Amino acid sequence: MNLKTVAVLPGDGIGPEVLDAALPVIEALGLPVDLEFGDIGWECWRTEGTPVPDRTWDLIGRSDAVLLGATTTKPRREALAELAPELRGQAPQYVSPIIQLRQRLDLFANLRPVENYLGGGTPYRFCVVRENTEGLYAGLDWDHVPDGMWPLVADHPNACRSGRPGSTASIRLQTAHGLDRILRFAFDTARDHGYGRVTLADKPNVLRQSSAYVLGRLEAIAADYPEIPFEVLNVDAVALWMARRPEQFGVIVAENMFGDILSDLGGGVMGGLGLAPSANIGEHGNYFEPVHGSAPSMAGRGRANPAAAFLTIGLMLEHLGFADEAGSIQDAVRHVTRRRDRVTYDLGGTATTGEAAQAVIDACREVPHTPTAAVITIGDELLRGDLEDSNAGNASRMLGERGIPVRVRHTIGDDEATIADAVRACIGRDDVVVVMGGLGPTSDDVTRSAVARALGRPLEHWEEAWQGVVERLTRFGVAIHDDNRRQALFAEGADLLPNPHGTAWGCRTEAQGSTVIMLPGPPRECLPMLEMVLRDGLPHLPKRPEVxxxxxxxxxxxxxxxxxxxxxxxxxxxxxxxxxxxxxxxxxxxxxxxxxxxxxxxxxxxxxxxxxxxxxGRDRTAVQELATLLDQHGLVLDLDDRLTGDVFATELARERDITDGTATLHATVSGTWQTGDRTTYTGTVALTCTVRDKTDERTYRLTVPNRGPEVTTCFTQFAAWSVARHLTGRHHTRTEEPA
Structure with a gap:
């Protein structure tokens, strides 16, 4: 592979720290990329009178790509006020470095990919392509309507009332040159990246003439891409459906202002600008930038989310020809954000910028991760308490033994929308989603339709399952009703799981990296079926590491x-x-x-x-441990228990296998109530246990809160623990006293 040169311009605010955290991924992937660092941004303006020095332009000119951290922009008055004193007299013109890059390099296309990296919900993957050089951002903007334009607006009633001095104007400039290249870029992006359609977001119901011209250019360009469908939608409708049904879009292309608004909305759809990358592509260069801005109030605090920087690096690597490595970065970000194990505050975590970045780099190196599961049990009877939800506990144990700890458990009534929401929230986040119950033949058994809804797939009749229902009911002489046909409905693409002990078959299916397992509710049916699935293995999970x-x-x-x-x-x-x-x-x-x-x-x-x-070190109580020790040594315990009465002796006798012995061990248990009394359960209790044999006597002490009637349990376990330590020689380092 040819060596590529990347100009890294860290910029201002959080820009340097997110790039410092994310750039090691290039070395981790072993890429032939040479990073050269340059200066850009506010400090350059303050000290040199320009935010983009000539040396930076030289670096950009000899580089294959530009990676920008973030830059700060302020109004002209503030910009001049912060100049070094020796530069203020020259009164240089402040122009945003972003605008300078776009204009000088003719970066006409802004690309903002939007994808469901957080998991949960219906999968979506689309991008917003924004035209950078014309539209309402073309710079044709006046504080007063120019003389030559006044005749065009003078008849507007508001202009008549305000006059020319009280009227302003901007022009939405759109040209054949600008439109054709941005539309062609949109179709090329759809073709190269597998997006299903191109949507032009405009306002044809209001801007009738200019939008009609845009439509004509769209139809002319689309003729060269007959395999890609296209449409024109009002920009406000696009915004609504981006928020409600993002999965319906492929490439959204828009003029500058509409594209600016929609691209930031895309960041919100993803979960925030901390996940939003961008690319700016043009005739003579490019730059790639996470779009969260410089966020000066967060600089140096280690809280910035580096995910957008990683995804931006991925866009840059793809542009440079390293598509596989770019895909690895995207997969790594997807893995980390969906599991929330090491993420920053904006995604609900506590990780620092560096810790979150290391999690992504570890994932790129394919460091084994601990898979997680979700268990969802269904039934109004579970919520009412009519039945104990034993399925959830048993399923958790079975998954845990397989090395798949359960992250979350939900118990949900027989409501299709609520079930679908719970399943949808786990898909893409957990490796295994087990749904149990609600697969019977009655109208309140809605789990199968809810799971299909969460998967975004239709229900289909499966004849094999239906024949299984018919065969079992016939074998037991039970009448077959049309309602039983519900039990043969499963989501499209599912693998069936036969039920040896009932009529309700289950299924398993893959979605967004998760295995969704749907099982009937009766424990004697669902638990053997889950055991079978886990025994056969889950192919998408890594081999369980030995623990x-x-x-x-x-x-x-x-x-x-x-x-x-x-x-x-x-x-x-x-x-x-x-x-x-x-x-x-x-x-x-x-x-x-x-x-x-x-x-x-x-x-x-x-x-x-x-x-x-x-x-x-075992899952046993102190009383159980002491009983075993006394039996092993053939000892009788002579107990003077002034604290628990006969509770300690009774529990110990229940655990022992022998009732006599060849030697006697003496123990005295007592307690002193401090700043409280025994009956009101206030204050603390100073516990004492003195243990004596033929050669040694020791006293063990512990102070505990007098929390309630259950404190007697603590007294009993303390006494047993004290005697056991005496027998094993594991004496307390602070509270035991030799005689």
Whole structure:
């Protein structure tokens, strides 16, 4: 591949930081691109009297492409006020660097791709092509109507009342030269990138004469592209349908002002300007720019979204002939934004600019990611509480065992629109979407139509499924009704899932990188079907990386404090670790999913950090652990329990396999209420457990909130934990005292 030279002009505000964060992707992809940095923007104006110095024009002239970060533009009065004192006397004319680039390089076409990078909803992919050099932005704009123009407007009633000094005018200039090249660019873009149609956004119902001329040029150019349909729509209607049905568009082409408005609306449709790239292409050059602007108030804060910079680099690479690499960047941005794992504040995340950029670069390098799932259970009976929603829990467990943790669970009534909205929101974001229930033959079973609606596909009759329904009902002597035919309807393109235990078959289908699995509601039917799908594998998912779980159950520490300690430990380890926390009184459980080779070291660090609080490394209570130890040692526990009465002894006896032993261990349990009392559940309780055998005596202490009747559970588990530590020699580092 030939070496390409790119002029990088970081510019102002957040421009330098988003480019600094995103440009390493070029090296990560191993591209033969030479980056040369130049100066542009407000600081150049302030110190040199021009926002685009001659040396920058020289750099642009010898480069294959220009990558622009962002530039700041201010009104003439402010611009002159900020000039260096020695330059103010010269009173140079301030011209926006963007305008200078477009005019000097004759960049007639502004390209703004719009795509559903966030996932959810109906997929869409279109672009806005804006004419840059004429229209209402041609510069034919006067503060008073010129003498030669006055006869053309003098008869307007408002002009008559205001007179020429009180009337202004602008001209929407459109020429055959300008129209033909922008329309041809639009059709070429549609042909080269697979867009299905070209839509001219204009105002033919009001600007009748000029729009009629534009239509004539459109028809003449379109004749050279017979395979591409075209249409003319009012620009206000285009704006409405961009927001409501963006999937219906391909290439939208418009004059300067209409295109300016529609292209920013396209950024809003995508989810914000932080996702919006742009290209400016012309006869003698180009420049590529994320369109979020310089945002000076955000500069240096590390909050700017680098996604638009990545997508802009992708546009530039495609222009330079690196289409595959450009596609990799788009895929990486799509992956990161849909999973929201490392995104900036504008997409609902907390990542810094650098962290979000690294996530995209990692995705470009095909760093394995953890897939996610969504589980949606359907039925009014679940919302009413008539039935326990056991399907959601069982499906979550099954997916988790396959290495696909569930990101979200929804329980929804029998309402088609609500079901469709929930499914649509997960498509493209989660790798697996499991929908369970509502596939019966009655009118309130609307899941199949809701899923088809979310997929944007029609329902079709599947004879194979219908024969399965007929065969099963006939075998059991059950009458077959026309309503049963609903159970043979599935979305177009689905793969059927037979139901060995019922009449309602399921299906699976792929959409926007997600596998959507639709299953009946009865657990004895849907769970074996889900097991079959997971056993057969999901081809679009990467092979599950081997993961070891480090588990610790802790007592005497609140969840937030445990998480703060462990999160720092994970960060310091440098290993790809996924922490999870669960509070179930009186315990906080900690699970760390990590590569097998990192497990031993991680466990040692965890044990050191939480040495005063770890009860066990197994999913067992302290009472269960103590019962096992006493049985193993053949011990009888002589218990003086002044705190729980017989609760501790009763629970321990329930867990033990033997009732006698060859030796006796003595334990005394007590508590002192501090700043409160036992009956009103206020203040705290200082717990004490003294354990004594033939050779050693130790006292263990812990202070806990007197939170309510359940505090007795904490007393019992503390007492068992204390005796277990005495037996194992895992003594508390701060609260135990030798006799």
């Amino acid at each position: 070891t779980t480090v588990f610790r159950r802790t007592l005497g520490i609140i969840e937030a404090d445990a998480a703060a300690l462990v999160d720092q430990l994970v960060a310091d380890s440098g290993a790809p670790v996924r922490p999870a926390y669960r509070w179930h009184y009186p315990y906080v459980d900690i699970r760390l999913g990590c590569p097998p080779e990192a497990a031993d070291e991680l466990a040692k660090r965890l044990d050191t950090a939480l040495a005063d609080h770890i009860v066990t």
